[in-house]
Amino acid sequence: MINTKSALEAASDASKSAKQETKSPYVFLFVVLVFAAIATWIIPAGSFDREMRDGISFVISGSLHPVAQNGALPLEVFTAIATGLQKSAPIIFLILFTGGALAVLERTGAIHQALNGIANSTRLNDFLIVAMFGLIFGALGTTGVVVNAVVAFVPIGLLVAKSLGLNPIFGVSLVYLTCASGFNVALTNPVTTGLTQRLAHLPLFSGFGLRGITSALFILACIVFLTLYVRACRKNGERRPEVSEVTGQGEKATARHWVILAFASLCLGAFIYGAMTLKWGEVEMTAMFVFMAMVAGMIGRLSASDIANSFLGGCSRIVSGALIVGMARAISIVLENGHILDPIVGFLADVLAPLHPAMAALGMYVSAALMHFAISSGSGESALLIPIYVPIGDMIGLTRQVVVHAVLFGEGIVNCINPTSGVLMGVLAVAGIPFGKWVKFVAPLIAVWMVICVVVLIVGVEIKWGPF
Template sequence: MPQVNTRTSTPPSSEQSPYLLLFIILVVATIATWLIPAGKFDYVTREGIKFAVKGSLHAVPQAGVYPLEIFTAIAKGMVKSASVIFLILFTGGVLAVVEATGAIATALNALSRSTRLSDTRIVLIFGAIFALLGTTGVVVNAVVAFVPIGLLVARSLGLPPILGASLVYLTCAAGFNVAIMNPATTGLTQHLAQLPLFSGMLLRGLTCLLFVVSAVLFLIRSLRRARREGNLRPTQPIEAGEIHQVTGRHKLILATVVVALLIFIGGVIRYHWETNEMSAMFVLLAVVVGIIGRMSGSDIANTFLSGCAKLVKGAFIVGMAGAISLVLQQGDVLDPIVGFLSDLLAPIPPSGATIGMFISAALMHFGISSGSGESALLVPIFTPLGDNLGLTRQVMVQTVLLGEGIVNSISPTSGVLMAVLATANVSFGKWLRFVAPLVAVWFAICVVMLLIGVAIKWGPF
């Protein structure tokens, strides 16, 4: 049975383990809690949301985090991220069961040998599907669940794993970074700024289109470069002895998977389902697919657990990344950092302040991996600042959203990104070199579209 190669191989000596990288950042964050003067904003709570009061930052007793508390923070980060961790583990389990039926291998072999589906068309297919899932917020943390599928497609096409992960992650990120109709990011941030829900759709939609087109073109170019470097489509099946014809049973299994995902999308939109519901869906899907594939009960259980085991490395990284934010919060240094960055923008002209707010939000996202948490902290501060500078609140909202979004693809503190890289067995350094040109293009798009927003006084207010 073909499997996604998610085993941890011994990395070259020149490459750092993602765990080591995150631990170093965690140590630096711990030291910062002793060096940065501790402080807190005053907060008011309205409709269950905490708002930071502008100008209320005040000193509090230094709350430096002790060295041994680093390890407590790691444990707390695991607990706090439990729902995402189990989602990742169950993802490995259900995909292992689906793979055991042979449905994915046969379908991907047919896909890789199809003369009708060129590399460009495959990229367009992934781009259309995952950009839509990302911009609506249906797939956010759960993007890790689909990375093994991208890896399987890449392997069947003779492409390196980094391209397989990119087919899923970058196309999803291109949509999520702008989030036209994501209630957890755009909806929340507009609510905090007292804007109509999902207002400003035209300019935001154009920005999202530019993100997606640039990501698709980048992937097409990357695939062509990989072909020139000798990564050709295999002329033989991936593994000897495979059955190459997609049977009716295989089609039923794949249809069941598609229907399950559509049901989940409907649940997200109508009933606000989250990671727990998707984890439950994966357990149920594994049982149903196993039965259709004529697997015994023991085979289903053992295959599911073996699939979970293969994604332990990626799952635990989510909790490791979460420990960094916990340390900064425990040391009471996040508010002073936000206050310092916000104060820098006050004397700058509107256009410059807009870009400054965007960069500030991007820098903050390295420390606050939660987009909604960062919005709840920054928007109450940025809103009066923007009002004083003559910026519309729609522009202010977009600076926060784009600042959060663009960092997701390059932040070592992003549990989702680090889990994706661990699943694909790609080092952070290699990923950074690969994705840097695309992020640079995205940065330029952000600057241009924000300046357009300032020029047209993008509203409604």
């Protein structure tokens, strides 16, 4: 059986090392915050008139008018950070509790043992192994169950690749790339889709149908890509050993482990139903994660202290990703208090207005992708861009659902080739794969994903993807 503890420790060390080698997104956001404060003294202040429709505030096109200048003072730069954290509290706690609940699931061993069973099987051919990992990790990624913790599963992928007589790139892809294929178009991930939709005042996890099709296409494209890669490797002489000397028999997932996984899936399914029919939001989802952690821990026969400590440990591991939401929110607060956010929006809207709405959506998509190289945190980028892009979309005829997904798709495309991503660099460090070699390998799949995103955004514009 794979040594879970050593795998987790190696993944943690690699991730920390990668993060030390890359620039912190907090530094970038603070620099942007300072420039935003300076801009409040330079850009003429202005404000749009707004109207309420079904409880949602919309900008009235052409209503921009000058208001008194209100430049930000040095102290206000720092109070904006505190205010941003305060206003983002529901989302921040949701992100923290997501990490806590998933840490308890990890502590039960259910996920690792289930994957060990697949790794130890000698009855599965190449395609079935790729398909099973693709579906499992695609589902884990698209629901947000496994995101940053994917680094800990890389050793499993590497052992499976070795048992199949294949190279480490395939082993990494079997875990990381399949997980990314789901995560990059997350169906129910509260940290990406949930956060971005709530920033745009959309119902949580709305637009499920078209997003579900897109997520399925991403996962399918990844499975096909890896299947073709395996075939190419076989033609180049990489053969599967007759008897695996790597994985051994090991331990298998017990009935208790499968019950835990089934219960976690049931909780996520119940919340999706509640979000779509009962208008559940951050509060209900936060409560669901606490409930899921407690019951899963009890099923896994963890003590009360083990459940609490695992939950808090999971929260602590994701603090940096949660607090960045407040940091990014501080930028929009400074712009809003300085009355220059609306003039910036008006200028960008005038630039995009002559374009067809589909081209404007693609422009947002490309700009979000480029921005993600600087802000590796998807939640931080969403908190920065959505307050600017949503009113632009309102004025040029884009639905908020299209705007949200233009940002989400842009972030998702870059995740697998982003050198500022601690997760990606940690994964490559565990496997000893050079970054340049990885980019060359994954480029064809990224190109296919980009085409899928472009087509979906164009379709979204034409059908006025809503609810608004």
